[in-house]
Amino acid sequence: MVYKFLLTIAILVVLPSFGAQNVAGQKYYLKYCSSCHGKGNRGGGLASKEEWKSYFSKEAELLIFLHEDLPEIVKYLNSKKFKNQKRKMLKFLLEFASDSDSIPSCNN
Numbered sequence: 001m002v003y004k005f006l007l008t009i010a011i012l013v014v015l016p017s018f019g020a021q022n023v024a025g026q027k028y029y030l031k032y033c034s035s036c037h038g039k040g041n042r043g044g045g046l047a048s049k050e051e052w053k054s055y056f057s058k059e060a061e062l063l064i065f066l067h068e069d070l071p072e073i074v075k076y077l078n079s080k081k082f083k084n085q086k087r088k089m090l091k092f093l094l095e096f097a098s099d100s101d102s103i104p105s106c107n108n
């Protein structure tokens with residue numbers, strides 16, 4: 001009885017950190033990036049893991065620089081919303097980075 005209870009708690013705590021977070025990250029990517037960079041899991045394939053980390057470091061200044069001609073993206077990247085979402089988005093992108101072990105992207 002107690003075990004069942006603990007198991008349920010464990011599942012409730014552990015599962016979201018595997019699945020749900022990346023679903024959120026993918027959702028953010030689809031909403032804000034996929035119109036230009038492609039749908040589904042292809043986005044991560046734009047860059048390697050190390051590249052993604054540097055794009056997202058220091059308040060994403062490199063990403064902002066790359067998109068400086070695109071005011072809407074710059075606005076999003078500078079927003080509080082992005083600050084709250086970027087950790088999950090990065091996690092999603094790392095999972096499908098060009099040098100990750102996950103399902104290969106379509107643009108290899």
Ligand code: HEC
Nearest residue numbers: 029032033034035036037046047055063066067070073077
């Ligand atoms: C309105 C279209 C548009 C949107 C939306 C957009 N990008 Fe880009 N992105 C571009 C263009 C155009 C370039 C090429 C810039 C250059 O090379 O000078 C680029 C370049 C990049 C690069 C550099 C790698 C490469 O292929 O040149 C990365 C990484 C990137 N974008 C990630 C993102 C992420 C993450 C988002 C969502 C937060 C995003 N982009 C949203 C248009 C867009």
